[in-house]
Amino acid sequence: MEMSDSKEIAATPEQVFAALLDPAVLKDAVPGCTEMLGTLEDGFEATVVQKVGPVKATFRGRVAVSDLDAPHRVTLSGEGKGGAAGFAKGGAVVRLEPSEAGTTLHYEVDAKVGGKLAQLGNRIIGGFAKKMADQFFVNFKSRVEASGAN
Amino acid sequence: MPKDNGIGASLKRREDVRFLTGTGNYTDDISVHRQLYVHFLRSDVANGTINGIDTAAASAMSGVVRIFTGADFEGVGSIPCGWQVTDRHGEVMKEPAHPVLAQGKVRHVGDPIAAVVANSLEEARNAAEAIDLDIHELPAAVDMRKALEEGAPLVHDELGDNLCYDWGFVEENREAVDEAIKNAAHVTTLELVNNRLVANPMEPRVAVGDFNRATGDSTLYTTSQNPHVIRLLMGAFVLGIPEHKLRVVAPDVGGGFGTKIFHYAEEAFCTFAAKALNRPVKWTASRSEAFMSDAHGRDHVTKIELALDADNNFVALRTATLANMGAYLSTFAPSVPTWLHGTLMAGNYKTPLIYVNVKAVFTNTVPVDAYRGAGRPEATYQLERVVDKAARELGVDPVALRRQNFITEFPYATPVAVEYDTGDYNATMDTLETMIDRDGFAARRAASEAKGKLRGLGINCYIEACGIAPSNLVGQLGARAGLYESATVRVNATGGLVVMTGSHSHGQGHETVFPQVIAEMIGLDESMVEIVHGDTANSPMGMGTYGSRSLAVGGSAMVRATEKIINKTKKIAAHLMEAAEADIELKDGQFSVAGTDKSVAWGDVCLAAYVPHNYPLEDIEPGLEETAFYDPSNFTYPAGAYSCEVEVDPETGKVTIESFAAADDFGNVVNPMIVEGQVHGGLGQGIGQALLENCAYDENGQLLSASYMDYAMPRASDLPLFKVDHSNGTPCTHNPLGVKGCGEAGAIGSPPAVVNAVVDALQSAGKNVLHIDMPLTPARVWDAMNG
Numbered sequence: 017m018e019m020s021d022s023k024e025i026a027a028t029p030e031q032v033f034a035a036l037l038d039p040a041v042l043k044d045a046v047p048g049c050t051e052m053l054g055t056l057e058d059g060f061e062a063t064v065v066q067k068v069g070p071v072k073a074t075f076r077g078r079v080a081v082s083d084l085d086a087p088h089r090v091t092l093s094g095e096g097k098g099g100a101a102g103f104a105k106g107g108a109v110v111r112l113e114p115s116e117a118g119t120t121l122h123y124e125v126d127a128k129v130g131g132k133l134a135q136l137g138n139r140i141i142g143g144f145a146k147k148m149a150d151q152f153f154v155n156f157k158s159r160v161e162a163s164g165a166n
Numbered sequence: 167m168p169k170d171n172g173i174g175a176s177l178k179r180r181e182d183v184r185f186l187t188g189t190g191n192y193t194d195d196i197s198v199h200r201q202l203y204v205h206f207l208r209s210d211v212a213n214g215t216i217n218g219i220d221t222a223a224a225s226a227m228s229g230v231v232r233i234f235t236g237a238d239f240e241g242v243g244s245i246p247c248g249w250q251v252t253d254r255h256g257e258v259m260k261e262p263a264h265p266v267l268a269q270g271k272v273r274h275v276g277d278p279i280a281a282v283v284a285n286s287l288e289e290a291r292n293a294a295e296a297i298d299l300d301i302h303e304l305p306a307a308v309d310m311r312k313a314l315e316e317g318a319p320l321v322h323d324e325l326g327d328n329l330c331y332d333w334g335f336v337e338e339n340r341e342a343v344d345e346a347i348k349n350a351a352h353v354t355t356l357e358l359v360n361n362r363l364v365a366n367p368m369e370p371r372v373a374v375g376d377f378n379r380a381t382g383d384s385t386l387y388t389t390s391q392n393p394h395v396i397r398l399l400m401g402a403f404v405l406g407i408p409e410h411k412l413r414v415v416a417p418d419v420g421g422g423f424g425t426k427i428f429h430y431a432e433e434a435f436c437t438f439a440a441k442a443l444n445r446p447v448k449w450t451a452s453r454s455e456a457f458m459s460d461a462h463g464r465d466h467v468t469k470i471e472l473a474l475d476a477d478n479n480f481v482a483l484r485t486a487t488l489a490n491m492g493a494y495l496s497t498f499a500p501s502v503p504t505w506l507h508g509t510l511m512a513g514n515y516k517t518p519l520i521y522v523n524v525k526a527v528f529t530n531t532v533p534v535d536a537y538r539g540a541g542r543p544e545a546t547y548q549l550e551r552v553v554d555k556a557a558r559e560l561g562v563d564p565v566a567l568r569r570q571n572f573i574t575e576f577p578y579a580t581p582v583a584v585e586y587d588t589g590d591y592n593a594t595m596d597t598l599e600t601m602i603d604r605d606g607f608a609a610r611r612a613a614s615e616a617k618g619k620l621r622g623l624g625i626n627c628y629i630e631a632c633g634i635a636p637s638n639l640v641g642q643l644g645a646r647a648g649l650y651e652s653a654t655v656r657v658n659a660t661g662g663l664v665v666m667t668g669s670h671s672h673g674q675g676h677e678t679v680f681p682q683v684i685a686e687m688i689g690l691d692e693s694m695v696e697i698v699h700g701d702t703a704n705s706p707m708g709m710g711t712y713g714s715r716s717l718a719v720g721g722s723a724m725v726r727a728t729e730k731i732i733n734k735t736k737k738i739a740a741h742l743m744e745a746a747e748a749d750i751e752l753k754d755g756q757f758s759v760a761g762t763d764k765s766v767a768w769g770d771v772c773l774a775a776y777v778p779h780n781y782p783l784e785d786i787e788p789g790l791e792e793t794a795f796y797d798p799s800n801f802t803y804p805a806g807a808y809s810c811e812v813e814v815d816p817e818t819g820k821v822t823i824e825s826f827a828a829a830d831d832f833g834n835v836v837n838p839m840i841v842e843g844q845v846h847g848g849l850g851q852g853i854g855q856a857l858l859e860n861c862a863y864d865e866n867g868q869l870l871s872a873s874y875m876d877y878a879m880p881r882a883s884d885l886p887l888f889k890v891d892h893s894n895g896t897p898c899t900h901n902p903l904g905v906k907g908c909g910e911a912g913a914i915g916s917p918p919a920v921v922n923a924v925v926d927a928l929q930s931a932g933k934n935v936l937h938i939d940m941p942l943t944p945a946r947v948w949d950a951m952n953g
Contacts (some may be wrong), residue, residue, distance in 0.1 A: 070875075099295035102210045131210025132273065134864065135454065135872030 017142050020124040020151050024117040025157045032112055033087035033120045033162045045156040047148055056081055063095060066148075069140045071132055073101030082099070102131020108149075121157075124151045164165055168838075169666035172508040172686035173903075175841035177936055179678045181418075181671070190418040193372035195230050196387045198446035201374065202231055204436065205290035206449070207280040207297055208444020208458065209272035212306035212530035213319060216270055219280055220298035227296055229289030231443060234281040234435070236269035245431055246403040248395075250644040251504050251526075251638035254334030259526070262322040264494040266404070266431045266438070267718075272301060273321055273493035274530050275869045276458025281435055283447055306530040306867035310467060310488040315530050330491050330500065330526035335508040336582060343521035350473030354556035359939045360544045362465035362490065362861040364871075365509035365537050366879060369420025370451040371460060375436030379444055383411050386437045390416040391426045391670050392710020395647065397702050399429040402795045409702075412437075416700045419672035421765035423851070424536035425460045426672065427712045431718045432459070455870035462861055463537020465490035466503060470548045472517075480517040480571045485548060487524045492533035499535040500526060505643050506541030506634075506713075512580035513549045514591045514627040514768055514805060515571040521579075521583045530867040536712065538851055538913040543628040549916035550626035555936055558929070564922070565604075565625055569595060577899075584631060587804045588589040589831060591627060593894040596831040598625070598807040601889050602758065610811070610824075611930065620814040621824070622927025628915035629805040632714035632907030635798035649796035651715070652706040653724035655684075655731050657790035659776035661769035665727075668708010669720030673847075673907065676716060676838045680724060681904065682836050687728050688768060689754035706793055714907030717836065718802050718898065725902045726794035734786060735771045741782045742766050742774060772882035791914065802898045802906035810919035814927040819948030821857060821924055827889040828915065841908045845890045848912020855913075856920035860941050876943075 025032055035041040039060050043052035046064060054060035060079040066072070083091040093107035106127035113120045127145045134141070140150030169175040184190045221233040245264040252258050268279045280297055284290035307313035307321055312326040321328055334340060348731060358526055374387040384407055390396050393414040400414075401407040419426060432449050439447040451459065468490050473482040489503035506523035555565035572591045579585045607623050614621035634640060637648035652668035665680055681695035699705055705788055708720070732752060739757035740747040749760045758765040774781055778788040811825045828845055835841050858878035862870040871877040897904030924942050928935040938950045 050505065100291070128866065130866070130868050132454065133870075134275075134868035134870055135457065139876065 017145055018124070018126050019146050020122070021150070021153070022120055022122040023153045023157050024115060024122055026118045026161050029087040029112045029114055029119045031120060032160055033090070035163070036090055036092070036110060037081060037155070041156070041159050043094060044159050045152050047151045047155070056132060062094065062096070068133055068144050071101045071136055073098035074106060098133070102129060104129045104131040104133060121153065123149070123153060171692070172682055173834070173836050174838070175682060176837060177678055177682060177692065179675045179840065181675065181677045190923065192369055192418045192420055193374065193387050193389045194450050196374055196417065198374060198376050200395060201446035201448050201596040202285060202443065203287040203290050203612045204281050204283045204439065204447050204449045205287060205294050206278040206432065207282065207294040208455070209268065209275055209277040209279055209301070211272060211301060211303040212275050212308065213304040213321070214272045214301040215304065216268060216272060216279065216301055223295040223298070227289065227293040229285040230293045230646070231283045231285065233293070233297070234266040234267060234283070234439060235279065235382035236265055239269070240267045242266060243404040243406065245429060245434065245494070246399050247500065248399065248497045248646050248791070249501040250646065251331050251333055251500040252644060253331040254337050255332070259331035259500055260325050260329070261495060262325060263271050266434050274532055275867060276532055277493065278431060279903065280779050281439070282737055283439055283443065292317055296944055300769040302468065304940040307352070308529055308531065308863050308865055308867045310527045310529060313527050314525065321530055328528040330495070330528055333504050333524045333526070335504070335522045336520070339519055339581060340521050343482050343484050343519045346519050347471055347473045347484055348925050350399070352479055352554055352556070352560060354559055355469065356471045356548070356552045356937060357469045358548060358551060358937060360466040360468065360547055361855060361940045362534070362880035363463040363537055363855055364861050365423040365425035365460060365463060366456070367421030367423055367425065370453060370456040371426065371430065371432065372450045373433045373436040373448060374448045375438070375440035376446040377441040377444060377668035379570065384437050384441060385413045385415065386433055387415045387417065389419050389426050390414070391419065391422040391749065392713055393670065393700055393702050394459040394707050395666060395710055396429050396433060400434050400437065400596050404434045413701070413896060415702070417669060421546045422672040423538045424463065424540055424712060427710070428527055428535055430462055451949065454872055457579065458532055458869055460535050461496045461535035462492065463534065464544060464855070465534050466544045468548050470552045472552045473559070474556060476566060476880055478560060478562060478570060480515050482519040483511060483517050485511060485522050489526045489782065490525050490531065490534045491526050491530045493526050493528065493936045494533050496535035500537050500654070501645070502541040503544070507545045507769065509547060509582050509584045510542050510545040510629065510631060511582050513546065514568070514573060514629050517571070518581060522582070531863055534640040538737045538848065539630070540713065542910065543852070544916065546628045546914050551921060551937065554624070554626065554918070554922045554925070561893060565595065565599070568627055568716050572892050584801060586629070587800060588896040589803060589805050590894060590896050591805060591807070594829040594831050595627070595807040597891050597894055598809055601827045601829060601891060602809045602811070602825065614813050618816070620816055620927040620931050622812050622814065622923040622925065622930065623871050624810045624919045624926055625807065625922070625924025626918040626922055627805065627807050628911065629803055630910060630914050631801040632910070633718035633798050633802050634713050634715065635719065635801060637797050638677065647709065648711055648797070650725045650795050651720040652708045652793065652795045653720065653727045654791065654793040655724065655727040657772050657775070659773050661694065661772040662745045663695045664698055665695065665724055666705040667720050667724060668706055668710070669716045670711040672701050672711065674711065674716055674844070675837065679717065679837050679840060680683070680721065681723060683724065684728055687732065688752065689756070707851070712801040714909035717903065717905045718901055718907050719796060719798055721903055721905065722798065722901045723794045723796035726796055727792045730792035730794065731790060734790060734792070737782065737786055738771045738774050739766050740899055742780065799900045802833065802901065804830060804832050804906040804911050806911060806915060808919045810916070812920065812923040812927055814924060814947060816931060816951065819944035819946070819951065821942050821947060823884070823886050823920070825851060825889070826853070826886050826916070826919070828912065829891045829894065830908065830911055831894050831896055831906070832892050832908045833895045834904040835892055835895060836903070836905065841892055842890050844908045845912045848910060848914070849888055849916050850880050850885055852913040852916030853885060853920060856942060857884065858941050
């Protein structure tokens with residue numbers, strides 16, 4: 017499924033861009049993320065605990081960063097394996113534009129699920145993915161704005 | 167006056183006492199001392215290359231005994247296919263290997279990759295989560311049309327394309343059919359989908375493998391419709407175990423509907439692993455596993471063209487079908503869209519020219535094989551839909567058009583290779599029209615309209631072929647098996663009988679019906695007869711139960727064996743009464759000498775056979791046990807007329823079935839109550855297909871309908887009270903009971919009735935809707951009305 021939206025963030029594009037590549041910020045922003053390790057160069061290793069309808073699982077996977085164009089554009093893509101729950105994979109193309117408030121963050125997300133997640137959760141996966149994406153960028157915005165205030 | 171004994175009596179099912187009181191003995195009830203549990207790690211991608219399977223961490227986990235992968239099955243046979251189709255160019259079908267556990271590639275969601283054997287199921291499941299799989303996902307072949315295009319992802323790389331076979335039937339008729347269609351006064355064309363279904367028997371599949379190191383004997387307990395077939399396929403083709411060292415037991419089985427005919431990888435795995443580990447190994451499918459590992463049903467895409475002359479006589483029929491095989495060839499998959507489908511395309515009509523083309527296609531989906539009706543529902547659906555559409559286009563009554571084209575003289579050789587021995591299609595249609603008060607339909611429609619609903623009436627016919635035979639013919643058609651049935655009748659010293667049948671009951675009621683036949687033949691109470699089945703160790707080699715063959719084929723074998731018993735007991739009775747054998751009569755369990763008052767009871771004759779003090783030992787052996795194998799000379803051809811009346815809510819598209827009637831010709835009927843129950847069950851599944859059920863994949867080959875949240879099974883509230891009739895039985899001319907088979911008729915005849923009715927309802931509101939693909943969900947009906 018594909019989703020897109022935009023958010024206003026009270027920080028400079030440079031601050032927002034740096035935050036997008038900071039594992040500590042990402043860990044706080046990804047809903048259910050319990051661990052986010054690694055570096056920009058090698059990619060990040062993430063652990064996410066989530067419940068999709070009747071399926072609860074711990075997803076482990078890699079997040080890769082590509083198409084870096086600081087501070088304008090970056091692509092985050094990842095694949096998480098949830099064991100018996102199946103897998104989820106997807107990518108987000110993020111574009112930053114300076115705005116009155118600071119930065120406008122545009123995102124386009126494409127997500128795909130397989131295994132039990134598809135078998136049991138298909139009817140709700142669209143809504144779930146949208147909620148996850150919204151939550152991520154809401155968390156991200158508040159985390160960045162909080163850091164900026166410091 | 168209904169009978170209360172023997173053939174024709176509606177005896178209550180004796181097996182229901184244990185089924186309804188929780189005392190059945192299903193495979194999952196069987197636990198063997200020291201047994202281990204297996205959990206299969208299955209692919210969650212539809213197509214992919216296996217780069218690595220790291221089991222090190224999982225193997226070290228608590229309770230894990232051993233983890234098997236495809237590498238452990240190198241040198242072990244492929245899961246075999248039991249039918250080889252030869253295509254229209256004389257080439258045999260493509261038959262890719264089907265390993266027990268995936269080797270190198272995974273080909274559908276659910277394909278087993280590794281098997282974790284542990285002390286408990288919990289531990290096996292936990293360890294499976296710790297297996298590190300490196301699978302490179304590849305694009306999947308899902309849609310059949312796209313799968314046949316140049317450059318499509320390949321299910322089996324070594325085959326070069328995804329076409330299993332391109333079958334033409336009857337190939338010699340091809341040009342004549344094309345010519346007749348070109349010159350016809352009217353041609354009706356219809357493109358339709360026969361939706362993919364999942365059988366969903368109440369009991370999921372289970373297998374328990376056991377091995378006795380002292381004797382070298384293997385035993386498999388399994389949820390099967392045909393334990394002897396599993397023994398042969400698994401023993402001879404997969405594991406290399408001779409039949410005398412392999413016992414297969416299929417105890418109480420909670421519904422099969424075709425999907426438990428086939429030999430599955432899990433059965434071979436449990437038998438193999440029990441020997442490798444020297445401990446019993448048990449597997450019980452979860453419902454989710456059943457959705458992605460039980461063979462699916464139907465999944466045909468068809469274009470059908472019916473040509474008529476200026477007087478509305480059918481002159482030619484041409485069909486082109488894509489049939490989904492899934493990722494591997496399941497046991498009888500190739501036969502379903504060909505010999506079980508093409509041979510039925512004449513239906514109840516004397517269409518002189520017919521050509522059927524079927525392209526079977528591999529896709530990255532669960533294998534597809536026989537499901538209740540198997541090929542015959544697909545044939546009936548397209549034919550009865552296109553006839554209905556033709557009637558609408560021509561502005562004639564759909565029943566009159568059918569009657570005009572009915573076959574009325576028997577035997578009748580169709581242009582698609584089969585010969586109907588008997589039937590009376592006008593009689594079942596007459597009965598049906600009375601049952602449904604067709605004349606009152608206009609008033610019922612007006613009443614529905616008065617409350618804002620649309621009302622439609624759909625009527626259709628069906629014919630099917632049961633008890634597929636004879637063996638020498640099916641051998642020519644590609645079957646790698648015989649299709650006879652067997653029975654051993656053992657009479658005990660005190661006169662009670664045990665029948666060991668090669669047929670198998672998984673809901674049909676053999677234990678009740680078979681004794682009724684013997685009771686009638688000898689004149690005993692049914693309680694004197696016990697039926698034993700489902701264990702290769704104590705029944706003669708039999709082919710099992712599917713295709714409504716139990717009574718027509720298995721029952722006939724039992725009749726033949728019982729006739730041998732009766733002949734022998736007459737000899738004994740003649741000796742005891744010092745009379746000529748030719749003068750002995752058997753009635754009501756008494757032997758008498760014609761024209762005298764001399765008689766001797768059944769029990770006394772049986773006792774003499776086992777205590778042969780006064781016995782013709784020089785002429786006959788002691789004991790009373792006879793076996794017969796029966797190979798039918800032809801199929802049987804049940805047929806009938808079905809009717810469905812629906813209401814459609816024009817606001818929502820919701821279809822409600824207001825009434826459903828079935829007038830069937832099953833030949834002679836042994837137990838009318840059981841026949842009625844079989845029809846009810848078939849109608850439930852046929853209406854389920856028409857309104858609710860649909861197995862869906864996304865474009866990546868992810869299975870989307872794998873639980874009852876997304877796969878809609880029919881519930882009691884979706885079905886009306888059925889009206890069924892089987893009073894127009896024209897007895898089968900070639901089996902001793904004159905029976906035809908009733909197991910699949912309901913599922914074959916009902917889908918077109920429902921769709922015909924819904925189209926009729928929408929037409930009544932002036933909507934130009936000529937077809938809607940099943941299932942007729944509210945969304946699809948609403949879209950059709952508002953499209």
